[in-house]
Amino acid sequence: MKKKKSLERIVFTSESEFPLMPMSLGTMHYNRTGAWRNIKPVIELDKCIQCGICWKFCPDVAILIQDEWPVVDYDYCKGCGICAEECPPKCIAMVEEEK
């Protein structure tokens, strides 16, 4: 995530080459939006009840369920804090990001 991926850049020279609507070259997988984050969710699994609510509410699909436990995908988590707000046993803390 620290390493900035060199982006392929296309410059059109004639309107006839343009698509009708701007579109990405492929998926947005390369766009690691986790770099935007100021605070990050840290899950205390001892208190986790495995309800899946954080997974369900995450607007960026950045919480994965691995072996039945939630795991934050820090490559894409923007640190919005919705998971921490919604977590019933309050086992997700939002922690200052260290740069």
Place this chain on the structure above:
Amino acid sequence: MKKVIMGNHALSWGAQLGRAQVIAAYPITPQTQVVELLSEMCASKALDAKFINVESEHSAMAALLGASIAGARTFTATSSHGLALMHELLHWAGLGRLPVVMGNINRAMAPGWSIWADQNDSLSQRDTGWMQYYCASNQEVLDTTIQAFKVSEALAIPAMIMLDAFTLSHTYEVVDIPDQDKVDKYLPPFQPKLRLSSDDPHAFGGLTSPEHYYELRYKLQKDMERAPALIEKTGQEYEKMFGRRLGLAEDYQCSDAEILFITSATAGYTARVAVDALRAEGIKAGNLRLRVFRPFPFDKVREVAGRAGRVAVVDRNLSWGCHGIFYQEVKSALYGHTDGLPIYGYVAGLGGRDITPETFKEIARDALSRKKNEPAEEIVWIGVKR
């Protein structure tokens, strides 16, 4: 098959015959029956479409944007404040080149709270990149809906189809409902130009720098400029198959008109009655009813108005601090083309006040009484209680 149906149901039948695949809509007076019938058609499987109930018109259009980019033929209907709530997303459809087709019942904007006919709702959406059709009969509503899918999908430009509140939306008329297999021949399945697909994933509508944005808009305008010829062509094809012509405008007794009305929507049919009455009195009147407002039918207006003695544009709308909106556009179309032709702007019927044959007779008398070399009056109010 002939049926007696209301104007709103003519939209529903048009969407069914056009085989809309995704419909998302929110009810609003006087549009409600459009989506009521469509939801019944979906429930009974007469129409094989996904009907999405949404919590607002903003969401209705948002849902259709997603469905359209995924390759579905999409339809919705709204009116007035519902259309206004869609405003942001109308740009997303128009500038995103997604051929959504939508019925809009022309209803006055509040306050004062009103449910009656007035064109300011749709004309406020003039610059969102949508084509605009204004209809005068239930038959025309059904036929135009089918034609709109064909034209919109060919050009990747969405279209709204206007019906005057109550005057058309709730009026029952005999409508010839064409056979499905014939409509299928006229309107083949939607072939999207861009498609959201997991086989070839792309994100659409992202950040576009000044280096590229300008050309995207150039392309939209160029395709809009192709639309008038395509509307005429698909209208002639429709006539060959179904016997009814769907052009940019309908001219009635225009070849020798000393007074030419330029009208739209149901007032355009009322004008024909007035033309007959005026001709019986010896006044050579004619009527040009514009079916299409965007793209503006410049050539048709120039051709017909060029033969007229005087032009009276009748607007059921007004751009505050300026003039009637069709009047502004007709004047701009004729500038430099018809030297010395007097063009008068008449505002009538705002908020559903009736426009009757008598209204047009009054307009003709007024227009013919003016001295030809005097500057034209920009707004003549018809029937204001002063």
